[in-house]
Amino acid sequence: MGPTTPSTRERIIAAASKLFYSEGVRAVSxxxxxxxAGVTKRTLYYHFKSKDDLVAAYLEGRDQPNLALFRxxxxxxxxxxxxxxxxxxxxxxxxxxxxxxxxxxxxxxxAELANMPGHPAIKIGAxxxxxxxxxxxxxxxxxGIASAExxxxxxxxxxxxAFAAGLLQRDASYMETAGDAAFALVNAAVPTKTxxx
Amino acid sequence: MGPTTPSTRERIIAAASKLFYSEGVRAVSxxxxxxxAGVTKRTLYYHFKSKDDLVAAYLEGRDQPNLALFRxxxxxxxxxxxxxxxxxxxxxxxxxxxxxxxxxxxxxxxAELANMPGHPAIKIGAxxxxxxxxxxxxxxxxxGIASAExxxxxxxxxxxxAFAAGLLQRDASYMETAGDAAFALVNAAVPTKTxxx
DNA sequence: CTTTGTATACTAACTAGTGAGTGTAAAATC
DNA sequence: GATTTTACACTCACTAGTTAGTATACAAAG
Numbered sequence: 001m002g003p004t005t006p007s008t009r010e011r012i013i014a015a016a017s018k019l020f021y022s023e024g025v026r027a028v029s030x031x032x033x034x035x036x037a038g039v040t041k042r043t044l045y046y047h048f049k050s051k052d053d054l055v056a057a058y059l060e061g062r063d064q065p066n067l068a069l070f071r072x073x074x075x076x077x078x079x080x081x082x083x084x085x086x087x088x089x090x091x092x093x094x095x096x097x098x099x100x101x102x103x104x105x106x107x108x109x110x111a112e113l114a115n116m117p118g119h120p121a122i123k124i125g126a127x128x129x130x131x132x133x134x135x136x137x138x139x140x141x142x143x144g145i146a147s148a149e150x151x152x153x154x155x156x157x158x159x160x161x162a163f164a165a166g167l168l169q170r171d172a173s174y175m176e177t178a179g180d181a182a183f184a185l186v187n188a189a190v191p192t193k194t195x196x197x
Numbered sequence: 198m199g200p201t202t203p204s205t206r207e208r209i210i211a212a213a214s215k216l217f218y219s220e221g222v223r224a225v226s227x228x229x230x231x232x233x234a235g236v237t238k239r240t241l242y243y244h245f246k247s248k249d250d251l252v253a254a255y256l257e258g259r260d261q262p263n264l265a266l267f268r269x270x271x272x273x274x275x276x277x278x279x280x281x282x283x284x285x286x287x288x289x290x291x292x293x294x295x296x297x298x299x300x301x302x303x304x305x306x307x308a309e310l311a312n313m314p315g316h317p318a319i320k321i322g323a324x325x326x327x328x329x330x331x332x333x334x335x336x337x338x339x340x341g342i343a344s345a346e347x348x349x350x351x352x353x354x355x356x357x358x359a360f361a362a363g364l365l366q367r368d369a370s371y372m373e374t375a376g377d378a379a380f381a382l383v384n385a386a387v388p389t390k391t392x393x394x
Numbered sequence: 395c396t397t398t399g400t401a402t403a404c405t406a407a408c409t410a411g412t413g414a415g416t417g418t419a420a421a422a423t424c
Numbered sequence: 425g426a427t428t429t430t431a432c433a434c435t436c437a438c439t440a441g442t443t444a445g446t447a448t449a450c451a452a453a454g
Binding site: 205236237238239240243244 | 402403404405406
């Protein structure tokens with residue numbers, strides 16, 4: 001039972017994903033996506049009613065896999081909650097050292113489409129970040145942290161900052177620094193009884 | 198003695214600045230900038246050798262004024278260093294509530310040009326953020342904070358995160374949350390003798 | 395003092411190419 | 425027989441950048 005042959009629609013999304021992430025959604029033409037997918041432009045427009053639609057599908061396709069990665073990195077890490085949070089940043093720092101790394105696709109797309117506030121892709125990006133923040137908040141709550149929500153938001157802010165600054169400076173170490181700051185904030189919020197000595 | 202009539206070059210940069218910031222550098226055509234500046238496209242190309250050049254001039258023109266604002270907000274705030282840092286975030290939150298706010302022009306431009314790593318505008322953006330970080334670090338050092346450099350970087354990360362996340366969510370309160378986190382980090386780093394009670 | 399030369403600042407019209415999206419008819423796949 | 429895909433020509437708006445030429449000012453040469 002090997003992997004099913006991807007449908008045309010899936011191949012188009014996969015091609016769009018690679019191109020949009022590496023070049024930016026505005027820099028990539030619909031023709032380029034169709035070529036990369038090995039499909040005519042007309043076929044692409046059979047599956048997606050517009051380029052905006054395709055951009056939305058690109059981000060939609062990254063939502064769940066991204067969250068799954070974060071959850072895995074968190075659960076597989078040893079130590080306290082603070083350590084587990086820092087582990088996510090560490091894994092991101094490793095990715096950021098890859099030459100093809102271009103920051104966060106959600107944030108970059110929202111920056112590119114900042115003049116189209118109601119764009120479906122922006123809504124998807126916003127929802128994605130909210131889901132991540134919500135999950136983090138749950139993790140903190142289950143550790144008895146009182147300020148779980150603002151703390152989760154602060155951690156997300158550090159991560160988004162590291163995405164943005166790391167991309168601007170082309171320096172993956174921003175992600176580690178952000179992880180250290182997140183560690184400090186989370187550790188300070190953990191109830192004294194359970195804080196690691 | 199009044200303000201000197203702006204030169205053609207200055208008018209072009211002013212027009213570019215408004216358009217590039219509000220629409221994004223890729224979304225705005227050279228023609229649109231020329232129209233807004235009230236000059237022909239050929240005149241624009243007389244003063245700037247390419248669109249890339251114009252984009253660089255746009256960010257160059259925002260570097261010093263931006264830094265001056267931060268310095269002013271910092272110096273005019275009451276209280277400890279931590280309070281002064283938080284004051285910067287508070288002022289940014291106020292700006293972020295303006296309907297025309299579109300995040301940080303430097304970060305958004307770097308996101309738009311992520312596929313052109315050597316672009317002059319990206320270098321200018323990177324240098325701008327480094328200058329801000331360096332100035333912050335000096336402020337921390339003069340307060341006897343030992344970890345001035347990493348602390349400055351953490352504060353910058355929070356600010357950049359608030360720019361990115363605040364833009365994606367269209368919610369200025371991210372800037373206040375980031376300010377609170379920055380306050381906590383700075384306050385924890387201040388030598389005990391001088392920490393506010 | 396008038397002519398000629400030259401540098402600056404500017405304009406209108408244009409080139410050559412790309413952008414998203416469509417029309418249509420025929421072919422392939424299910 | 426319905427859905428999916430191709431081939432490809434086409435529209436129309438827009439894009440970065442250019443060709444060729446004009447207005448003004450100021451200085452050197454006659």
